[in-house]
Amino acid sequence: MPAAVSARQLTVTHLHARKPALRELSFAVASGSITCFLGQVGAGKSTLFKALNGLIPTVVPAKVDGQITVAGQNVHGKDTAFLAQFITLVFDDPVLQIVSLTAEEDVAFGPANMNLPREEIWSRVHAALERVGLAGFEKRDPRTMSGGEQQLLAVAGALAMRPSIIAFDEPVAMLDPIGKQRVLQAIRELNEQYGTTVLIAESGTDVEAVCEFADYLFLMDKGGIIAEGKPGAVFCRRDLIELTKLKAPQVTRLAYQLESSEALRTMPTTLGEGRELVLGLLQDSECSSPHTPLRGIESRPSAPLVASTPRPAVEVKNLHHVFPTDPPVHALRGIQLTLEAGDFVALLGQNGSGKTTLALHLVGMEKPTNPDAAVVIDGLEVQSTPLPKLVRSVNYLFQNPSDQLFCETFGEEVTFGPRALGLAGNEAESLGREAIRAVGLEHLWNEFSLGADRSTETLLSLASVLSMRPRVLIADEPTGGLDYSTAQSVMQILEQYNRMGNTIIMITHDMELAAQHARRIVVLREGEIWMDGTPQDVFSKPERLAQTRLSPPQITRLAQSLAEWGFPSDVLSVDEFARILQTGRSDKSGA
Amino acid sequence: MAVPFHYEYHNTVFHNLNPLAKLLLFSWFMFFGGLYLDPRITVPMLVALLAILHVARLPLARYRSILLVATVATMLGRGYHSILIADPAMYKAYPQGWASTLLVELTGPDFPILGRTAITYGSLLYLTALPVQLANVVLSVAGLLHTTSLGDIVSVLSRLRAPFPVTFMSSVSLRFVPLIVEHIESIKRAQSLRGWSMETRNPIRKVMLLRPLLVPLARRIVRAVDTLTMSAKNRAMGLGPVTPLVSFEFARRDRLICALVVVVSTLCIYATFVWNFGSL
Numbered sequence: 009m010p011a012a013v014s015a016r017q018l019t020v021t022h023l024h025a026r027k028p029a030l031r032e033l034s035f036a037v038a039s040g041s042i043t044c045f046l047g048q049v050g051a052g053k054s055t056l057f058k059a060l061n062g063l064i065p066t067v068v069p070a071k072v073d074g075q076i077t078v079a080g081q082n083v084h085g086k087d088t089a090f091l092a093q094f095i096t097l098v099f100d101d102p103v104l105q106i107v108s109l110t111a112e113e114d115v116a117f118g119p120a121n122m123n124l125p126r127e128e129i130w131s132r133v134h135a136a137l138e139r140v141g142l143a144g145f146e147k148r149d150p151r152t153m154s155g156g157e158q159q160l161l162a163v164a165g166a167l168a169m170r171p172s173i174i175a176f177d178e179p180v181a182m183l184d185p186i187g188k189q190r191v192l193q194a195i196r197e198l199n200e201q202y203g204t205t206v207l208i209a210e211s212g213t214d215v216e217a218v219c220e221f222a223d224y225l226f227l228m229d230k231g232g233i234i235a236e237g238k239p240g241a242v243f244c245r246r247d248l249i250e251l252t253k254l255k256a257p258q259v260t261r262l263a264y265q266l267e268s269s270e271a272l273r274t275m276p277t278t279l280g281e282g283r284e285l286v287l288g289l290l291q292d293s294e295c296s297s298p299h300t301p302l303r304g305i306e307s308r309p310s311a312p313l314v315a316s317t318p319r320p321a322v323e324v325k326n327l328h329h330v331f332p333t334d335p336p337v338h339a340l341r342g343i344q345l346t347l348e349a350g351d352f353v354a355l356l357g358q359n360g361s362g363k364t365t366l367a368l369h370l371v372g373m374e375k376p377t378n379p380d381a382a383v384v385i386d387g388l389e390v391q392s393t394p395l396p397k398l399v400r401s402v403n404y405l406f407q408n409p410s411d412q413l414f415c416e417t418f419g420e421e422v423t424f425g426p427r428a429l430g431l432a433g434n435e436a437e438s439l440g441r442e443a444i445r446a447v448g449l450e451h452l453w454n455e456f457s458l459g460a461d462r463s464t465e466t467l468l469s470l471a472s473v474l475s476m477r478p479r480v481l482i483a484d485e486p487t488g489g490l491d492y493s494t495a496q497s498v499m500q501i502l503e504q505y506n507r508m509g510n511t512i513i514m515i516t517h518d519m520e521l522a523a524q525h526a527r528r529i530v531v532l533r534e535g536e537i538w539m540d541g542t543p544q545d546v547f548s549k550p551e552r553l554a555q556t557r558l559s560p561p562q563i564t565r566l567a568q569s570l571a572e573w574g575f576p577s578d579v580l581s582v583d584e585f586a587r588i589l590q591t592g593r594s595d596k597s598g599a
Numbered sequence: 600m601a602v603p604f605h606y607e608y609h610n611t612v613f614h615n616l617n618p619l620a621k622l623l624l625f626s627w628f629m630f631f632g633g634l635y636l637d638p639r640i641t642v643p644m645l646v647a648l649l650a651i652l653h654v655a656r657l658p659l660a661r662y663r664s665i666l667l668v669a670t671v672a673t674m675l676g677r678g679y680h681s682i683l684i685a686d687p688a689m690y691k692a693y694p695q696g697w698a699s700t701l702l703v704e705l706t707g708p709d710f711p712i713l714g715r716t717a718i719t720y721g722s723l724l725y726l727t728a729l730p731v732q733l734a735n736v737v738l739s740v741a742g743l744l745h746t747t748s749l750g751d752i753v754s755v756l757s758r759l760r761a762p763f764p765v766t767f768m769s770s771v772s773l774r775f776v777p778l779i780v781e782h783i784e785s786i787k788r789a790q791s792l793r794g795w796s797m798e799t800r801n802p803i804r805k806v807m808l809l810r811p812l813l814v815p816l817a818r819r820i821v822r823a824v825d826t827l828t829m830s831a832k833n834r835a836m837g838l839g840p841v842t843p844l845v846s847f848e849f850a851r852r853d854r855l856i857c858a859l860v861v862v863v864s865t866l867c868i869y870a871t872f873v874w875n876f877g878s879l
Contacts, residue, residue, distance in 0.1 A: 063829050092835040104826035107774055107834070109606040109749045113844060120842045121835035129842060147608040151777060165834065373788045396794055404792050411789040414814035424811075428794030458814070472793065 011036035011077070012173050012205035013060060013095075018074035020052075020059055025070075029055040031231045032074070037224075039172075042199050042206040044218050044239070047228030048252055048491040049462060053209035055231075057175045060207075061095045062088040079172050093122065096166040100178035102158035103151075111137065111153070111161055112146040118169040129168075136164040140194045154359035156187025163194055174198070175207040180214050181489065184358040184517050186557035188217045196221050212255040212492050213518065216562050219257055219277035227252065240274030240281065255492035258520065258563040258582050259285070265586040282566050286589065290573060319387055321480050321511040322347040322370060328378040329365055329535075339365040341535040347528075349386075349479070352503070352512045354526035354543075356519075358557035362535040363515045367482045370513070371404050386479050396429055403478035407485040409462070409469035418444060419453040421468055425476040436475075443475035444468075447501055463494040470501060480511045487521060499525055520561040523547060523580040531556055544578035603661045604741055605777045606748045613655040613742075617853040618751040618845060619758070623860045624651075625743035631867055632735025635877030636728040637692055645735055652738060657745045666737060670730045677729060681722035684879075685715045691875035693721065698879065724879055749773050754843035766841075778823060779816075786815045 018033040030052045037043045045053045058064040065072050066088055076083040079094035096118070099105045108114035112133050119129040137143050140160040150158055159179065166174050176195065180188035198204050210218045219225075225242045227235040229252045235242050243249060243260045256264070259282025260275045266289070276282040322345065329340040339362045347353055355363045368374040369383050372390045376383070383390040386401040406412055415421040419437075422444050426436035444450050447467040457468060466486070473481065483502060487495035503525060506512045516522055522529055522543065529546040531539035533556040539546050546553065547560040550568060559565065567579035567588075574592065579585050608614065613621065628648050635641050652659065682705055687695035698721035705716040752773065756766045790811045797808050831837075849857070870876035 058829075061833060063832065067829055067832055068825075087837070088829075088832040089835045089838040092833055092838070097829075097833050099826065099830065101826065103778075104823055105830040105833075107749075107827065107831055109774070110608060113748055116844055117831075117836075118834035120844055121838050123838070123840045123842050126842055126844070126846070129844070149605075149607065169834065368788070371792055373791070395791060395796075399792050399794060404789075406785070406789045408785070410818055411786045411815050412793065414790075414811045425793040428796075458818075476793070 010039050012039040012041075012079060013037040013207065014077045015056075016075045018056075018059065018072070018076060020055055020064060020073075021071045022055075023069040023071075027231075029070075029231050030059070033231070033233060035226060035233055035236070037205060037207065039205055040199070040203045041223045042195070042208065042221055043224045043226065044208045044210055044222040045226045045228055046210050046212070046215065046218075046242075046254065048254060049211050049489070050491075051211075051228040051252070052231040053211070053228060054177055056228075057097055057177050057207065057209055059083070060175060061097050062086050062091045063097070089121070092118065092169065092171070094171050095173040095175060096169050096171045098159075098162050098166050098174065098176045098179060100181050102155060102162050102182070105162050105165075106150045106158065109149060110146070111142065111148045111150055114150060114161060115164045115168045118165055122169065132168040132170070133164075136168040139167060139197065140164045141190065154187070156183045156190060156359050159183060159187070159191050160194060163191060163198075167198060170202070171204070173205040173207065175209070177209045178211060178214075179208060180217060181211075182359075182517075184557050185217075185519060185559045186554070187359060188214060192217055192221050213487075213490075213495075215255060216257040216277075220279070227254075238274065239277040243275035243277055244272065253491065253493040258282075258561060259566060261582045262286075262563065262566075262585055262589075265582065266589075279562060279565055279569065282562070283569050286566070286570060287573075289589065290592075319349070320346045321349040321351065321386055322513070323382070323384040324366075324369070325382040326378065327366070327369060327376050327381045327383060329362075329369065329374060330377045339535050340369070343535075343537060345530065345537065345540075347511060347513070349511055350506070350509050351528055352506045352526050353514070353528045353530060354522035355513055355515045355530050355532065356517075356522060356546075356556075356558055357532035357538075361532040361556065363532055364484065365535075366532065367404065367484065367513065367515060370480070370482060371402050372398055373404075399425075399476060399478065400429065401478060402480040402482065403473050403476055405470055405473050405481065405483040405486055407488055409465040412469045412472060413457065413465060416456060416458065417453070418449060418455055418457045418468060421457055422471045422475045425472055429476065439475045439477065440471075443471040446474060446504070447471045448497070462489050463491065466490060466494065466498060467501075470498065474501075474505065478510070480513065481505065482513045482515070484515045485517070486514060487516070487518060495521075519547070519558065520563075523561050523564065531558065543580055547580065548576075548578035550577075603665060603776075603780075604744045607656075607745060608748070609656045611655050611746070612852075613651060613746045616746070616856065617847065617849055618747050618755045619847065620849070620853040620856045621743060621747050622755055623857055625739045627860050627864060628739035628742075629736055631864075631877070632739060633732055634871075636725065636732065636879050637877050638724065638727050638731055640877055641728060641731045641735060645731055645738075648735060648738055648742065652742050652745075655742060655746050657738075657742060662737065662741055666730075666734060669733050669737060673729050673733055674726070678726060681725040682716040682718060683713070684721055684725060685717040685719055689879075690721055691878045693724070693879055698724070721879055728879070744773065751845055753841070754845055757841050758843055758847060774827065775823070779820065782816060782819045782823075783812070786812055786819070789815075 014036040016034050018030055019028050020030040021028040047053050058068055059072060060076060060078055062083055064070045081094060083091065106114050107117055115133045115136050116129050119132050137145065140163050142160055142164060150161055180191050183191060195206055199206050208218055219239045222239055225239045226233050227242050227248060235245050235248050243256055246264060249256055257277050260277055263272060263275050263285060276285045324343050324345040327340050327343040331337040331339055343366060357363045365374060370385060372395060375391060388398060388401055390398060413421055415424055419440065422440035423436045426439045444453065447470055449467055449471060486498050502512055526543055529541065529543050530537060531546060538556050539552060547564045550560055553559060563582050563585050564579055567575040567585060568577045571577060628644060632641060632644050685699055687699040690698040698719065700720050701717050703718040706713055708715040752769060753766055756769060795811050797805060799805055
């Protein structure tokens, strides 16, 4: 098969950078394939994609050595606008790539720039919107669309240009699970129906979703390709996966835990492959009858419950919120919620379900639109409490850490909050030092903080919130945009803070994160509480969950697909699944 | 979040006009409403504009605070002119004797440099004219952007053979307004929760207190400009001639509006030069 994209000895060094972002990269991508470039944040994926369509060096200044060929065109010296006819890039943030004020005009933007006849443009626009499931959205303002819809709109914009190659940079990073499925499904259909070559950059957060679709995978680290092959073959190189600190799919991590994993030539990466592996093991252990339940399940530990406290941390009564848009949007509909002090709660729901609006009411940043609503935090009525007093009881870690950061040094940043609340210099410094120690950045106290990388910014903004010691901390997508190892660090810090008796409310789209860390899950749907219970309760009801466009973690879905073999429907972690499997196999073999 | 100066699709007569007709119509209000001072002309113009905006379903409440801030700023910046127009010769449309009637004399005619400064009927008229003039300009821009999509504006500019950088900058700036408003709002929230507040009477300290807002905003804007530029290039912007998305065929009402604007503008220009139309 001819190569759609190839590079030979490609080295890219950004202006003023000391080290190259890509080093002597050589690869070829087969025409008509779906190829994933997998690597941590900073591995060079985005740089590579920008070099492929000429954004580097025409828009982003950099020194480029080596050769890139895209759809038979030598990229060297060609402008992005010209190359856009052959390769189009879809960025990770849908908001910033939408250039027009209605959906149809945004999709038409590319074809109009290509000076196609008007009839041809509108025909492509309608076909593209239909293809991604946005027919009927033509006149909608993209800002009023959910994150998933905006990303689909960006895909439609690329689709309407009909390039032979589309490169997606973290295409589903900001979407809910079903939204991810919808976008990836659209990408798959695009590949199958038009033979479009699809390139996907992925930093690991959505590796499970991407592996379901990718034909081929390049593993990147520090600007180079360190492994390539079918996803199952690449994940066989466990040493490299650990070296790059990437998150492997849960079924792959399950296989890593099995004694027989070293004999496997290809690792399972999809749900189907995981199921096949487990079925093979069960059959090898002479567990020939699927209807005999596995033993040892009864002894599974149940989730620890938080004892009811005399004064709950959060009390919300009959909370409504209507945004005065045209037509008005009823974002919250009579929310009733009580959270105990010391609880760790995950707030789930599809994009636009009301999670952030609810969270903003808890910190007094939104006001209820009905007079009889009540929001009480740590005994304080939110609406009548002055903000400086309220922020000591409840605070918010925003999804975009750079919104919170402005000081020159790390030390100034973490002491800003306590100082602004009127604490004396020594006391503020002591709180700041304690908080920065908790996130492991104390060695940077006097260092310049502006321009730090995303991981450091997230840890710093977490420290700047922790320095105010709120008894209730709301974390909005705390691991969004982070690599796996930093995400783990952030979650450990939150758990540690929770163990100190503080309440954590985490808004997330990452089901594994919720299953792993939360003791209670509240699911919102169209502004109402749709489900509320322990992670086991919530994730064991996949049909009800699917109605709010969510799905359980991959390992839970694997257990549910093996229900006839006696696997419980509420398995939450790889360790738990492995333990049940080992116990079941040894019991059956013994019997 | 609802933001001002932003296109919203509604099926109204003004949304469905040819973009060139809309551009002419709102430009007329913008130009003559901003040029004339005489409230006898600018107030009826404002009433007519408000009627148009009502039909176009413009949410006027969104512009209340903008108009208030702009009015205060204009009064501070230009309001002092009102006491400088005590000389009867300055009035061309109103009876000079009445307009220069002294209500309160501040400085006499022999005062160095300034001469006579006073509050007169004319200065009160001038102070009334300023907010009306401002409202005409702000609301006509709002009306144009509310009824005309970005693509239409870019198409009109392309049609008028505006150079590529002008078209590109217009496109990006119009897309930017709502984005910046949203960014400011989210940064304000984030900083308020860190105890940041603008409450101080000291104007120097007030400016210093803007830093927590401006530093993150500047970073966001730089990132947004970079990404929008890359997105636009990535979608073939600058490749060559652009196909206008809308047909420039004129319906009867478009032709009528264009003809009306041309006739009225010609009359206005004639009246301005010959009869000092619009002056005080």
